[in-house]
Amino acid sequence: MIVGTRDLFGFQRLVYRPRSGTWADSILQLLQTSGHAAGEPDVAAIAGYLSGERLVGRTVLRDVLAVPPGQALIESARGLEVRDAPGQPISGDLETLLRDSLQRALESGKRVALALSGGLDSALLLALLRELGAQRHVTSYILATGMPDYCEEDAALELATQMQAKVKVIRFGEPDFVAALPRTTHTVEEPMFNLHPVAKRLLAEAMAEDGIELAISGDGADQVLRRDQSANYLPLCNALFDAASVHLHPPFVDQAVVMHLTSIAPDPDKQCLRELGARLNLPDRLVSGPKRGRLAPAMDLGALLDRERIRALASSLDLPAPTLQTDTERVLWTTLTFTLDHLGATTRPQ
Structure with a gap:
């Protein structure tokens, strides 16, 4: 019997305990469900986190395993085991598939917002929302940090103005990031090498305070087009929004979009997205400019x-x-x- 299937790029978490035959979406939930103590750390897995050479299928605990991306968890007479869960290529062009994903979000009955950065991926989604006539009804949230090389407020506002989008700017500085690090870590349940995921937690909490129930985001485009199945970021994003009771809806991680993009050659420079951006009249800096990293700068962790x-x-x-x-x-x-x-x-x- 198939207990659950993890998507190809690990957006949804799925962990299990072979000895007890239990599974859950998070380690803490699994421990509570199985009624057992956490037990011992998995030293080899922890060393992998610390070195950047993550061990697929392992967590920080020895007897709690993670279903690898693209695998199914099977319950049989032998207990729990994982097997391949291959997908099928989806016909259709990228623009149509992305638009369909956005339409489903708009028709979800939930209060919807867009996480808008200054980059290509979320800009494409805003342009498609404009094509659907929704850019003035779906608020575009812009996270402003005021930190050099880690604040895209100006670029995002310029884009939102061009698209005539409804905007809300939320501001969080270094003290907010540091204060949110413990609760962010408790949610992701693994060591992090940078504070960038904290931005997701702060954004999700700000949306939740405004009554937003579903957040559209450009997350996942890089991972899918590079074929990066390390699951070192996407499941963290999903868990952080879920902890704030906001459903994260990244169209680039939708199964139909993933199956389409993985049926063509890897595209780490995101040429297919650049071409779509040109058709949607995005600014040349997004269509032709270099990709920029989004790691958070060093912050003072002295208090922690x-x-x-x-x-x-x-x-x-x-x-x-x-x-x-x-x-x-x-x-x-x-x-x-x-x-x-x-x-x-x-x-x-x-």
């Missing part, structure tokens, strides 16, 4: 960084003591301690 606790944790896991000299290392170890403590994991594996 427990160096003594981190050294003790590294020792208990028999891992090299971190120097904590780089932002990446500080974020990884801080979020690792938050994760294990939140899940109640013992930190002295046998």
Whole structure:
């Protein structure tokens, strides 16, 4: 019997405990359902998180496994196991498939908003909403941080003005990011190497406060077109919006769109999206300009960084003591301690 299938790029989480035969959408939910303690950390998996070489199908806990992207969880006489869950190519052009996805969101009966950045992916969705006559009814939320090289307020506002879109700018600075890091980590249930996912949590909470129930976003385009199945970002985004009771609706992750895009050659430069953007009269900077990274800048984690606790944790896991000299290392170890403590994991594996 098929218990559940994880989408090809891991947007939906699915974890399970082979020994107890239980499964859930999150580790904490699984622990509560199975009625067992968290148990020991998975040292090899944790080392993979810290090095960037994630182990597919593993979590921070030894006896909690993750269904890899594109796999199905099967319940049989032998217990729980995973198998391939191949999809079928979908006919239709990209513009039509994306428009259909947006139409479903608009007809969901929920209060809908768009997460608008200054980049190509969300700009395409806004242009398609304009084609559907919805850009003045669906509020475009713009997250303004005021941080150099990490604030796309001006570019997003310029685009929204061009599209005659209804806009709301929400402002969060470094103190807001730092304050939200613990609850963000508790939701994603894994170490993070950068604070960028915190932006998703802040955006989702701001939408929820306004009564937004469904958020359209450009998430997933990069992963699908690069064939990146690492699941190191998309499931985090989904979980963070879900924690705020806002349904995240990224058309680029819709099954029909994914099956269409994966039936053609990988397109890491997103040429297919650039061509669509040109047809929709997007600004040349989006159609022809270089892609820009969106990692958050280094922030002061002094109030959260427990160096003594981190050294003790590294020792208990028999891992090299971190120097904590780089932002990446500080974020990884801080979020690792938050994760294990939140899940109640013992930190002295046998």
